[in-house]
Amino acid sequence: MIDLRNENTDNPRIHNKNSSVINQPSISSLSPYLNYDPVYFPPSQPEFIFPEGAVKQRGRFELAFSQIGAACIIGGGIGGITGFYKGLKVTTIAGQTGKLRRTQLINHVMKHGSSIANTFGVVSVMYSGFGVLFSYARGTDDSLNTLVAATATGMLFKSTAGLKKCAVGGGIGFGIAALVCLWNSRNTFSEIRHHGMNPA
Numbered sequence: 001m002i003d004l005r006n007e008n009t010d011n012p013r014i015h016n017k018n019s020s021v022i023n024q025p026s027i028s029s030l031s032p033y034l035n036y037d038p039v040y041f042p043p044s045q046p047e048f049i050f051p052e053g054a055v056k057q058r059g060r061f062e063l064a065f066s067q068i069g070a071a072c073i074i075g076g077g078i079g080g081i082t083g084f085y086k087g088l089k090v091t092t093i094a095g096q097t098g099k100l101r102r103t104q105l106i107n108h109v110m111k112h113g114s115s116i117a118n119t120f121g122v123v124s125v126m127y128s129g130f131g132v133l134f135s136y137a138r139g140t141d142d143s144l145n146t147l148v149a150a151t152a153t154g155m156l157f158k159s160t161a162g163l164k165k166c167a168v169g170g171g172i173g174f175g176i177a178a179l180v181c182l183w184n185s186r187n188t189f190s191e192i193r194h195h196g197m198n199p200a
Helices: 005-010 060-094 098-138 143-157 163-184 186-197
Strands: none
Touching: 060 098, 098 143, 143 163, 163 186
């Protein structure tokens, strides 16, 4: 006669029809929610969509939504401050007080805030649209796309005001884009300067 009691007691796995296989020595490491052993899933797996060391970033289309929203918010803030200042000036000159002055201040803030937010939003939509088109057409996303998109945006925004203002708008867009490109390339310039001063 064979005694199987020792084998059952020495076996670390207990089989039950109503429950899954449980490992007695590592029962403290089991998840109480999913009933699995976390040891089988090492924590050193990649945590991002792009592989480690990849230089790919979000494209212009992905960045367009945040840029448009940020432009509207900034425009609304600037317009609100401007409207509040003008409202204070107008109501002071008119000698308004109390509820009438408060109502006039709110009207000025809402009017100027929505107007400048709309302007900033339209300019941002134009810039983002040109940037996406040039990026797809050229197959690359670089500073040249930024310069051309900003110049085209300024020209299109002022296209109904005549050729002179159209050229001025393009020049303003080009200047702002040039400053942004220089700011984004500051690390490259510092590395070039460092290598030029220290050729070793």
